[in-house]
Amino acid sequence: MSAAIPKATTTPARAISGCRRNRPVKAIRAATQRPTHKTVNMIGGIPQRCRGRDTGWRALCQYLLPPNAGSDLLCPATKTSWGPVRRRLFLALPAIATLPPPAAARPSEGFVRIEGRRFVAPDGTTLLLKGINLGNWLMPEGYMFKFERAKAPRQIEGAIERLVGPAAAARFWRTFRDNYIAEDDLRFIATVGFNMVRIPLHYRHFVTATTPPRFEGEGYALLDRVIGWARAHGLRVVLDIHAAPGGQTGINHDDGPGYPLMFYVPAHRRLTIELWRHIAARYRDDPTILGYDLLNEPIAPYHDVAYLNGKLEPFYREATAAIRSVDPHRIIFLGGGQWSSSFDMLGRPFAPNLAYTFHSFWASTRRDSIQRHLDFSYRYDVPLFLGETGELTDDWNESFRTLQERHGIGWSFWTYKNLDTPSTVVSIPRPADWDAIVAIADRPPARWGDPLPLPRERIDAALARYLEGTRFANGTIRWSYIASLGLKPAL
CATH class of the missing domain: 3.20.20.80 (Glycosidases)
Incomplete structure (x- = not known):
């Protein structure tokens, strides 16, 4: 059976003609959907002694399937019994069968x-x-700069800004992300x-x-x-x-x-x-x-x-x-x-x-x-x-x-x-003068305004050497x- 499953509820579907007890049943997709699964009811018609009487219809079992599943399914074998009555169905229903959702319900080309x-x-x-x-x-950590106090990204960024000012700090980080x-x-x-x-x-x-x-x-x-x-x-x-x-x-x-x-x-x-x-x-x-x-x-x-x-x-x-x-x-x-x-x-x-x-x-x-x-x-x-x-x-x-x-x-x-x-x-x-950079970065807030131990040109040079060192070739x-x-x- 290869036809796509039509959308339907579990209301009566077409009757099965003939008198074959083991005829496969047709899967019909339930109207309600869950966020990650859909319920599929298996609908089966059981002829009653095949004497021309109407066929009774009941849901025989349910499967939980990923929402992209589209093939027909067969119910497990179900014991049935019937007598000379009209429009009634007597059967032993199986327990609901649950299929674990396969990871690749709709595998896409190239995806793991x-x-x-x-x-x-x-x-x-x-x-x-x-x-x-x-x-x-994209997520700086202080120890990877050899900083001990300036550990979090905002602390590291603050330290660089105190060293060279906001504009130069912004340039530092642009170069850092390009080079690293x-x-x-x-x-x-x-x-x-x-x-x-x-x-x-x-x-x-x-x-x-x-x-x-x-x-x-x-x-x-x-x-x-x-x-x-x-x-x-x-x-x-x-x-x-x-x-x-x-x-x-x-x-x-x-x-x-x-x-x-x-x-x-x-x-x-x-x-x-x-x-x-x-x-x-x-x-x-x-x-x-x-x-x-x-x-x-x-x-x-x-x-x-x-x-x-x-x-x-x-x-x-x-x-x-x-x-x-x-x-x-x-x-x-x-x-x-x-x-x-x-x-x-x-x-x-x-x-x-x-x-x-x-x-x-x-x-x-x-x-x-x-x-x-x-x-x-x-x-x-x-x-x-x-x-x-x-x-x-x-x-x-x-x-x-x-x-x-x-x-x-x-x-x-x-x-x-x-x-x-x-x-x-x-x-x-490790560039020259990096120990001084570390010492400045790790100053406690009370000392942020203290004079820098290096002239600005040596600070700039140390940071520039660090950035050059982050290139793969170096x-x-x-x-x-x-x-x-x-x-x-x-x-």
């Missing part, structure tokens, strides 16, 4: 999808994610064997500070450019909101006030969801985008944990619905609470194409360090993704990476480029780090 615990490439093979984070590019991640970087990432990048985003690059806010900003053009380079070099991209309106963690790297207000303030929550809807609409037809990581490291382990944990899955459900309203086939990554270390507050998957991401730094390289995540994965038959890890030795990198791979877990190490460190892919050279490639990830040790 989820099947059980696997990421599945467009050609049907299992895809093991091997990625690197593009940290610090360029096509040479994406080409190299692909050449050594990574197959994806994870891009942390700060919402302020995509939303204005006006009332009401508008979805505008330099972030869109910057992101379009990098996604284009990724596409050209065969890389997939995961987009990650690292800093949501109001903050989702309560620590410096969400650039909030030190408390996860996104979960408390309805306006922040709505804006975060609408930003995801806007991003999803922009990239809905681009299979380069592997998926959306809805919140980076939500809910610190020391802020109103019991209350906030109960808010995480409802947020994920609403954000997922918003994304799927404009982009139905994208993978969505759900991070656990307590800095993406625990899935205890999350239940069974509520939609197709969901993956679950955790972060782990400096952990044991034995299975017990990830056992609770494996338990969750097997319990619900969902894939895991190690979204951030690293910042340790090459030996640890290799051991922890191979632990993940033995259990089918893809990974994305932190981070691609950093200042003067062996624990990265490309190390930025960095130091850490080949041993790359080898520890099982990638090509040399070009």
Whole structure:
């Protein structure tokens, strides 16, 4: 049976002529639709002794199907009995049969999808994610400048502005974003064997500070450019909101006030969801985008944990619905609470194409360090993704990476480029006078007005050398780090 299922209710349909008890029944789509599934009633006609009497009609069973399913179905075998009565039907109805929604109800050309615990490439093979984070590019973090007090993006930006003034600071950041991640970087990432990048985003690059806010900003053009380079070099991209309106963690790297207000303030929550809807609409037809990581490291382990944990899955459900309203086939990554270390507050998957991401730094390289995540994965038959890890030795990198791979877990190490460190892919050279820059940036507010320890021209020169050092051509490639990830040790 290959005809499309007509739209109809469960009211009587056409009768089946003849006297064949095992005749297949026709599937008819119910009028009501659910947000992510439709109910399909199986309608069957059972002839009553085939003596010319009218045929009775009843719904024999129901299936829950993704809204794009369109093929006919057969009911399971149903025991029936009838007697010499008119317009009546006696049958033992089976229980409602529920088909789990397949991840690729309508697979689209070129898109990665989820099947059980696997990421599945467009050609049907299992895809093991091997990625690197593009940290610090659109989401600066103080330690990657060697700052200790100026940790959050707004603090780093304030420090640069105090050093050189607003106009020069604006030029600094434009050059920084142009240099830090360029096509040479994406080409190299692909050449050594990574197959994806994870891009942390700060919402302020995509939303204005006006009332009401508008979805505008330099972030869109910057992101379009990098996604284009990724596409050209065969890389997939995961987009990650690292800093949501109001903050989702309560620590410096969400650039909030030190408390996860996104979960408390309805306006922040709505804006975060609408930003995801806007991003999803922009990239809905681009299979380069592997998926959306809805919140980076939500809910610190020391802020109103019991209350906030109960808010995480409802947020994920609403954000997922918003994304799927404009982009139905994208993978969505759900991070656990307590800095993406625990899935205890999350239940069974509520939609197709969901993956679950955790972060782990400096952990044991034995299975017990990830056992609770494996338990969750097997319990619900969902894939895991190690979204951030690293910042340790090459030996640890290799051991922890191979632990993940033995259990089918893809990974994305932190981070691609950093200042003067062996624990990265490309190390930025530390410029002369950088210690003085750090000392100025880390001054407490009471000392912001103190005279600068360097003349302005030396400050300008130090910042200019730093910016030149962020170019791929001027960095130091850490080949041993790359080898520890099982990638090509040399070009």
